[in-house]
Amino acid sequence: MSNPSILILAGDGIGPEVMDEVKKIITWYGDKRGLAFDVTEDLVGGAAYDAHGVPLTDETMAKAQEVDAVMLGAVGGPKYDVLDFSVKPERGLLRLRKEMDLFANLRPAQCFDALADFSSLKKDLVAGLDIMIVRELTSGVYFGQPRGIFEENGERVGLNTQRYTESEIARVARSAFELAKRRDNRVTSVEKANVMESGILWREVVTAIRDAEYPEIELSHMYADNCAMQLVRRPKQFDVILTDNLFGDILSDCAAMLTGSLGMLPSASLGAPMANGRPKAMYEPVHGSAPDIAGQGKANPIACILSFAMALRYSFDQGDEATRLEKAVEKVLADGVRTADLMGPEGGTPVSTTEMGAKILAA
Ligand code: ATP
Numbered sequence: 295m296s297n298p299s300i301l302i303l304a305g306d307g308i309g310p311e312v313m314d315e316v317k318k319i320i321t322w323y324g325d326k327r328g329l330a331f332d333v334t335e336d337l338v339g340g341a342a343y344d345a346h347g348v349p350l351t352d353e354t355m356a357k358a359q360e361v362d363a364v365m366l367g368a369v370g371g372p373k374y375d376v377l378d379f380s381v382k383p384e385r386g387l388l389r390l391r392k393e394m395d396l397f398a399n400l401r402p403a404q405c406f407d408a409l410a411d412f413s414s415l416k417k418d419l420v421a422g423l424d425i426m427i428v429r430e431l432t433s434g435v436y437f438g439q440p441r442g443i444f445e446e447n448g449e450r451v452g453l454n455t456q457r458y459t460e461s462e463i464a465r466v467a468r469s470a471f472e473l474a475k476r477r478d479n480r481v482t483s484v485e486k487a488n489v490m491e492s493g494i495l496w497r498e499v500v501t502a503i504r505d506a507e508y509p510e511i512e513l514s515h516m517y518a519d520n521c522a523m524q525l526v527r528r529p530k531q532f533d534v535i536l537t538d539n540l541f542g543d544i545l546s547d548c549a550a551m552l553t554g555s556l557g558m559l560p561s562a563s564l565g566a567p568m569a570n571g572r573p574k575a576m577y578e579p580v581h582g583s584a585p586d587i588a589g590q591g592k593a594n595p596i597a598c599i600l601s602f603a604m605a606l607r608y609s610f611d612q613g614d615e616a617t618r619l620e621k622a623v624e625k626v627l628a629d630g631v632r633t634a635d636l637m638g639p640e641g642g643t644p645v646s647t648t649e650m651g652a653k654i655l656a657a
């Protein structure tokens with residue numbers, strides 16, 4: 295059997311800096327845990343544009359389709375703002391998501407105890423928080439037709455269409471239920487069935503899949519506006535939240551900020567199972583290329599490292615090794631090690647990107 299394969303697309307800005315720390319961890323797994331990966335690296339975003347004139351070449355796209363998992367850093371930067379829309383760095387990322395058909399976007403919002411102490415109010419609210427938001431990523435109002443700005447009765451009308459097919463709802467619902475099986479067997483499905491037809495269908499299909507295939511899962515339904523309120527009021531009531539593209543966009547940012555810095559937040563985007571049974575998958579930190587701190591060795595590599603932990607869990611069936619890596623992050627934070635973005639008002643001396651990576655590896 296050949297080793298599991300990873301394509302690394304470090305990208306732009308702080309992408310390569312944080313990905314360097316992940317590369318060291320991947321090497322460590324081969325050397326110390328007998329878990330070797332076949333790693334190839336390639337360009338995406340502005341880096342690919344500089345080399346090839348496009349933000350993602352067909353060759354790189356083909357490689358991404360073949361590997362077990364793609365690890366992506368970040369794309370974009372002010373240097374590329376002037377480019378035509380069709381070759382902007384972000385288009386490389388969108389092409390990967392679209393052609394790999396990554397329909398389930400997983401964003402955990404997890405609060406590490408060591409970072410819960412910003413204020414007592416916040417501590418009660420978020421200490422121990424561990425939510426997983428599953429956002430549908432390839433359909434809904436972002437893609438529904440018709441769309442556009444039209445003339446009607448002498449004025450312009452802006453139109454988008456919220457549209458979901460049964461199969462689109464069913465496949466992302468299965469992703470959420472599978473995830474819930476590895477967690478607390480609870481899913482909250484979020485829509486607005488009170489005012490939207492797509493929401494009515496969403497609720498029906500999710501319920502039918504649960505009844506037929508996942509009777510052990512406790513399923514509840516919530517309107518999106520209420521969910522937003524509950525996330526701020528009592529976030530720990532949730533475990534897995536399943537929702538559509540638009541609501542997921544908003545609710546996952548909201549949940550994310552309960553936990554602290556952008557530099558801490560990983561994500562996974564999963565598609566249909568491949569021939570080997572593993573889902574097509576891309577893992578990336580939630581943050582962008584952070585041009586303001588790029589090249590200074592200040593970036594927090596934890597979001598990217600935790601994204602690799604998700605890869606271990608969801609692409610490589612190495613849940614125990616994923617937990618090992620997450621525990622190492624937790625220990626280093628508990629020891630008080632902080633990159634600049636994690637410094638509280640009490641101050642202190644921040645560590646660099648490579649120092650943070652080295653501490654986690656040592657732990
Ligand atoms: P994008 O459009 O690519 O999503 P953005 O405008 O949302 O980018 P980010 O690049 O995500 O912005 O970063 C926003 C700010 O958060 C940055 O300016 C940076 O100061 C901070 N930041 C983001 N990621 C990190 C990180 N890993 N470590 C430290 N600070 C970070």
Ligand code: MG
Nearest residue numbers: 580581582583
């Ligand atoms: Mg952003």
